[in-house]
Amino acid sequence: MARELLLLRHGKSDWSIYVNDYQRPLKNRGKRGAQRIGDWLQQQGLVPDLIYASPAERALATAQKCGKVMGIGAKNVHLDKRIYLANPQQLLDVLADCPDEAQCVMLVGHYPGLEQLLSFLSNRPIEIPKDGKLLPTATLARLAMPDDWHNLKAGSATLMQLVRAADLPKQFPFPASDGQELRDRPAYYYTQSSVIPYRINDGQFEIMIISSSKNNHWGIPKGIADPGHSLQKSAAKEAWEEAGVEGDVAQITVGSYSHSKWGATCTVTVYPIAVTRQLPEDEWQERHRGRRWVSSKEAINLLKQEVLGPMIITALEKQLMKQ
Secondary structure (H helix, E strand, C coil): CEEEEEEEECEEEEECCCCHHHHCCHHHHHHHHHHHHHHHHCCCCCCCCEECCCCCCHHHHHHHHHHHHHHCCHHHHEEEEHCCCCCHHHHHHHHHHCCCCCCEEEEEEEECCCCCHHHHHHHCCCCCCCCCCCCCCCCEEEEECCCCCCCCCCCCEEEEEEEHHHCCCCCCEECCCCCCECHHHHHHHHEEEEEEEEEECCCCCEEEEEECCCCCCCCCCECCCCCCCCCCHHHHHHHHHHHEEEECCCCCCEEEEEECCEEEEEEEEEEEEEEEEEHHHHHHCCCCCCEEEEEHHHHHEECCCCCHHHHHHHHHHHHHCCC
């Protein structure tokens, strides 16, 4: 079987944010575009063995979001600084370094480098869409390649497909790529994990609560469970990112609850975490949220989700049983 190369231009970036080119993020439209491409690849059975991406924010985010929809997780994205603002020869050098055993490789990068590489490898007339753009943002080129990528010549590949995210369905199948239900976000968004951070301070059991991103209510760290991670590991990740704490996440949950978001119902599994380290305020990336250590009684009164109250009591009981 011939090897395949997938060339993906990053999703639509956000020019309204004043940052340098390297740090420019994706717009929401760009995020959805990357996810739609990932969903299409999964449905076609074209999940790549390797993903190489430019480390620029918009390309990295595109690769990660595309990969997560395919169920391979962000950890399978390999960054290569040669891809950022690359010319065709630099991209050929990246391909030459791909391991021979990788039968399908994705390259996530930028215009005009990817488009120039596509023209070089196909070396034959390509029908240009009516809008005059061969690779607009969030567009995938699928090429059949020779086995040896160490010295690729002009015309050594065959363009099989051009797939635009803009032409794909706007919604995503649930609960898997062959699901009949359609939702506003990829299926993995609706499985979430959360943690109740706790400590014993001067003999008293305390809970850490954090402010929501808009600072309009109190909650606990919670987020989408990353594909490729267990719920427990995802919970630990949320504790670190949203509260700036780490510690021992219990193997056993203290419960779960549901809430409505993105036009459907999300299921949240809750773990207690015994905090062993807390980042100083100036090192905590999400310090705009605000965080507080409070008694379990205060936490129950302050938290927006009333269902968390019994779970806090359960966490308290488990801690006391260890003493």
